[in-house]
Amino acid sequence: MTDLPLSLYVPEPACRPGGEPDFSDFEVPKAGAIRRPAIDEAPENMRDMAFSIVRVLNRKGEAVGPWAGSLTEDELKAGLRDMMTLRHFDDRMLKAQRQGKTSFYAQHLGEEAVACAFRRALEDGDMNFPTYRQAGLLIAGGYPLETMMNQIFSNARDPLEGRQLPIFYSSKDHGFFTISGNLGTQFIQAVGWAMASAISGDTRIAAGWIGDGSTSESDFHAAMVFASTYKAPVVLNVVNNQWAISTFQGMARGNAGTFAARGHGFGIPAIRVDGNDFLAVHAVARWAAARARAGHGPTLIEHVTYRAGAHSTSDDPGAYRIKHEFDAWPLGDPVARLKEHLVTLGIWSDERHIQADAEILDEVKAAQKAAEASGTMISGPAPSPRSMFEGVYAEMPDHLQRQRQEAGY
């Protein structure tokens, strides 16, 4: 017996408002330093990958190491364009929210590379089970900006007829499963979709997406159990952007070394990747997708990035983290890094960048203008309230018909 009193451990972030940004515990491996296992490598032979960070772009903007070379020059340029589009899109929609044209928005600032690069490693027909922070999948997949905005404005041309929150997109054709506001539920659904694809002898794979904070939901663990048991053809993505609203990532990670390390207990191979390195994300995504397609089962990818913006338009990050923390973030800005790489390759320049930026802004503005012509939350045509009664069931039961009539629609 000991009479030492017990004490509860409550994790704390390294820094809080009033202090200085502190990433001293964060080890950044050299670009190109991490090995590239074969796609059929046994999970137990690559446990180290969960504690390092795959990086391709070095400080000079060069692509180095065994993970380099997964993209052509045209694909790289297109990738830059996707990220720049997403950034302008975010910026315009954030302003639109402040003008009252929509009720809510969540941006992707600082983590554009994750979804934009990942989408390039998927085939048409594969299915993502995303969160609200993967609009990059749609943009990189060619989904029309105007349609996204129609939904954000809940206008008469909103494909979801005003039923869903803005940014909770859905597009089966673009491999984008309908988004739920209930965190984590989609992760196990992704595994189920992948299991069905396997049962059918199909060739398509699924990708699940979850934030660092949401990995503590039980559905994350359910997904890991099922994926591991059935070796489902699924890529399980944890986007570690350091923050879950005001809660730092250590609260969800607990005393595990990394989120990727969670894969080990399930026998799922796990890789950490520099989420602000477009090339690294693409290469790792392609590796995991190839592994799934070849029947070697699931991969857990931890994308290490930083949420530079607010959690959403309802959030004030100044209340819980240091304002200039992102400036100290050791992995930099994904757009600036890819741009520098293209310049290094000699296929891009500052002038072309400025020109492209202006063109993209014009495109986004034009889409916004067109969308606003179909209405916003405060003006113009809106979907009919009739639509709220439709689609609850395949066929409207009598009681709903009565309620619809009572409502006068």
Added chain:
Amino acid sequence: MARMTMIEAIQNAHDVAMERDASVVVFGEDVGYFGGVFRCTAGLQKKYGSHRCFDAPINESGIVGAAIGMAAYGFKPVVEIQFADYMYPAYDQIVSEAARIRHRSNGDFTCPLVIRMPTGGGIFGGQTHSQSPEALLTHVSGLKVVIPSNPRDAKGLLTAAIEDPDPVIVLEPKRLYNGPFDGHYDRPIAAWKKHPLGEVDDGHFTTPLGKAAIYRPGSDLTVLTYGTMVYVAEAAAHETGIDAEIIDLRTLLPLDMGAIEASVARTGRCVIIHEATRTSGFGAELSAVVQELCFYALEAPVTRVCGWDTPYPHAQEWAYFPGPDRVAAAFRAVMEA
């Protein structure tokens, strides 16, 4: 005595309870350093330290399950589910565990915990930030379910809930956090600072669980309602000139049957209003109670005005939940019957 918003009153109730009783601990998503996304726990961590007020991982089942364990130890945990819509992952812990521990152990273990959850719509929250799950909770034996409609009751009911020896669910109508709401989107909302019910006593007091309040006395008909719909009922009474007696139920489980019977027996007419979906909603229970207790006094069928049987539509909130127009139409129909 100070004038407070409902948020401030809830924060104050926590503060008073934590000060008086060292076994009160508060936790949930974002409730610690940040003080909750609605600020209902602001300042508590600073004042009481991170052993008594702390952030939790995003796992509602874990939050409630851990609270049950703490309650079994002898604590009085007060946990926040960030939106009522996120109680579903915790539903098993609430329904199969918290609600039954006293009964199944024959009192060997008890579960004095409080689960707070912001409830209801009117803030453009869409399908997953707007739900009113009271019927899913009042169906469960062993729980108590309360829902305040003003800052004073919010503090009194929460304090009573914390002191109650059994699990209590506190549903907080988030549309009322900053001021009352009468269902008109074209009219400004009064702030609690200017409303008599925004006046909240300092220090410790309780509002008894299981007791309804007469929000507005009247003689033409009885309105049974709670939360945001109290004010919609008031707006409809103004619009129609019908002298409606508005009963603010405050506690849904256990229900104040005496207050219901006394009022309906006198007025002979009853309109039930809630924002939650109609079918199998709490209004069905109320309607049955009125029919059982007041059948011979009734001069018109008991009438319900509720949210439609559809998921909560983001852009159509104002067409979804009962507004003064729909309530006024029900008042008139009941008076003419």
